[in-house]
Amino acid sequence: MIAIIDYGAGNLRSVKNALDTLGVDSKITDNPEDIQNANRLILPGDGSFGYLMGSLQKKKLISPIRKFIKSGKPFLGICLGLQALFEESEESPGVKGLCILKGKVIKFQKGKIPQIGWNKISPAKNNIFREGYAYFVNSYYAVPEDKSVIASATDYYGNFASAVEYRNILAMQFHPEKSGKFGIEILRRWLQC
């Protein structure tokens, strides 16, 4: 079973709909036991960095998530779920992230903000991504300290890390569940690895 973490915001339904169409079982949940027992975990995201971390804390989900990631089972972060892996964000000063990856999340300085729409993914490694267009909605992006975790780059008035990969962790700044066939195929490949 795949657990989709419910932190009280975000369009969780669309992630579940995408998994349904791929024929895999998933559950939207905020129960720590479900997280522990899941064989894959997804942290989706909409809303603000501070809201997400505050909600995870209130629901006592931070330690179950960290434990899950340590267990080596596949973890997928989407949008804010990518940003939350880092230490801090300009969006919510003083709020600590999950601190799984080193680096911080900063705001775009140019162009219209939020970046809303389809932008190009240029894969940097691994077999999950292909070059193509994915749907983004973000005002902030992560700057990993260790550049080797960057799995794809995207240009929005300058390159930023549109996906990261580290051991059993895969995270995307874009929304694969909203990126049409291109995104559904990314999820399919993730489910196979």
Add this chain to the structure above:
Amino acid sequence: MVAVLTKRIIPCLDIKNGSVVKGTKFGNLRYAGNPIGLAEKYCKEGADELVFLDINASYENRKTTLSLVEEIGKRIFIPFTVGGGIQTISDIRKILNAGADKISINTAAIKNPEIIKKASEQFGSQCIVVAIDAKRKDNSCEAYIEGGRKPTGMDVLQWAKQIEKLGAGEILLTSIDNDGTKEGYDLELTKTVSESVNIPIIASGGANNLKSILEVFRKGKADAALAASIFHYKKFSIRQVKKFLLKNGVEIRK
């Protein structure tokens, strides 16, 4: 050259009693198809997003709309916006929970601008689209509400700036004068608003041919172009539009 975000092509489906309809200048409705069938077709053809406007959003109708939203979410894996008759934060929550990615508000936002702020804080700016229905008046434009029936006395440009300040993620700007007339988008209005705010502008009203869509990006500086009748009545397919834009150097999603 800096690669920028691709321009979006957004078919709009006006829904009345579960069917897609289309009118001119906000009136004279004609049947234009089945919402799910059309949505799936547009998705396959390369639509970048979809907008559903419930133009008859009574209390009884609301339930039909919510189940329609659920059905669309199960079949469509691109972003979609739902608007029409949304009054309260609770209405917004229901539509987002049913599976919509964004909601669009107009009348409720003008009557109570605080709803923009509250909704953006609660659900995130990215899912709050504020629709402005604009009508020319002398040298400026006035915002209309209640489906284009009622003038508000508010200047469109001032209102757009306020919408941005209140935290909305996007503006859906419709020219009432040009809507459904197929005279082309109101390029001047679109450009003025687009250059005055730092959030994306979806231009709407008046798409009549391939060139009008090219112009709303080039001259109108729109971030996205919304169109209805040219797609519903098969004047052009989305693929044709995209091919034409690409040929003319507009960055689009291939």
